[in-house]
Amino acid sequence: MSTKWIAVANHKGGCGKTTTVVNLAAEFARNGLTVLVVDLDPQANASMHIGKKHPSEVPVTCAELLLSEIEKLPQAIYDDTNIEGVSLIYGSLGLGRAEDDLKDDTPRPSEELRTKLAPLEGIYDVVLIDCPPSLKLLTSNALAAATHLIIPIESGSQYGLYGVTDLLKHVNKIRRVNPRLELLGALLIKHDERQTVCKLIENAAREQLGKLIPIKIPTSTKVNQAAMAQTSLHVIDRTAKVTREFKELTQYIMNELNMKADVK
Ligand SMILES: Nc1ncnc2c1ncn2[C@@H]1O[C@H](COP(=O)(O)OP(=O)(O)OP(=O)(O)O)[C@@H](O)[C@H]1O
Ligand SMILES: [Mg+2]
Structure with missing residues (x-):
């Protein structure tokens, strides 16, 4: 199976990007798929959630990978994480610096991640890329490396769609270097x-983004509980509505993208 590279992006902060990445990763793994999470956010929230180490103690994070030779890739991948079956390339504060350095020192600064991760094509069934809340170079790198994009939208906020037209414009700009990028939908x-x-937000999102994922994630205190306990919603409460919706979401994506676990 070819690798599905899924970026989860929206420059609006706190709309659920990291939560989506972590719980999708856990569910893909539970379905027998091989999964890698790439944390491209200097805040490193996904790394703190699923990583066994503190990001500051990790010698090769996405920051070092972006700025170094491709040979560093094996050192950047950690298979031992808090979520079974999920591997991780850590994010770190250094990504902020890396973003500046990329801009100054690289001929095609938005294509560096794709180049560095290219050897992983066909190795993982799915690579999930967690983006920072900005539309700058790190998010461009995620979009240039991705085959698919999920845009989480906070539907309980009247400002949930603020800036979404800028995001779509940005996506279209990146399509010039990555024509294969497809919108899976707004979540x-x-x-x-x-x-x-x-x-209101649901209707406006359908209109503005064109494609809405038919599964909707409810508000639940279990989301924070899972993050605090550094585990997935499935481990916290496998029958809670929020957990069931993430399971549905995983099945939906697997169907849409024709993903099947290899029989091992
Ligand atoms: N369905 C939900 N129910 C309740 N709380 C949620 C839900 N989804 C996310 N949260 C909480 O909202 C906050 C923001 O979520 P999250 O970190 O996933 O967003 P983000 O888009 O990754 O943020 P950032 O832009 O800072 O990276 C977190 O405290 C998270 O636990
Ligand atoms: Mg985040």
């Missing part, structure tokens, strides 16, 4: 059918 997060604002 509504913290969604509550009973709230008028959620309904």
Whole structure:
């Protein structure tokens, strides 16, 4: 199976990018797929959630990988994480510096991640890339490396769609270097059918983004609990509504992208 490279991006902060990456990764792995999470955010929240080490103690994170020779790749991949079956390339504060250095020192600064991760094509079934809340070079690198894009939208916030046209413009710009990039859809997060604002955001998201994922993630305190416990929603409460929706989301993506676990 060819690798599915899925970027989870939205420059709006706190809309559920990292939560989506971590719980999708866990569910893909539970379905028997080989999974790598690439943390491209200087905040390194995904790394703190699923990594066994503190990002500051990791010698080769995405930052070093982006700025070094491709030979560093094996050192950057950690198979031992808090979530079984999920490997990790850590993010770190150094990504902020790396972003500046890339701009100054590289001929095609947005294509560096794709080049560095190219040897992994066909090795993992799915690579999930967690983006920082910005539209700068790190997010461009994620979009240039990705085959698919999920845009989490906080539907419980009246500002949930703020800036989304800029994001779509940016995606179209990146398509010049990565024509294979496909929008899997907008994913509504913290969604509550009973709230008028959620309904309004849902309709506006469908209109503005064109493609809405039919699964909606509800608000749940279990999300924070899972992050605090450095584990997945499945481990915290496998039958909670929020967990079931992430499972549905995983099945939806597997169907859409024709992904099947190899029989081992
Ligand atoms: N469905 C949910 N229900 C309740 N809380 C949630 C839900 N999804 C995310 N959160 C919480 O909202 C906060 C932001 O979520 P998350 O870190 O996933 O967003 P993000 O887009 O990655 O943020 P950033 O832009 O800073 O990287 C976190 O505290 C997270 O635990
Ligand atoms: Mg995040």
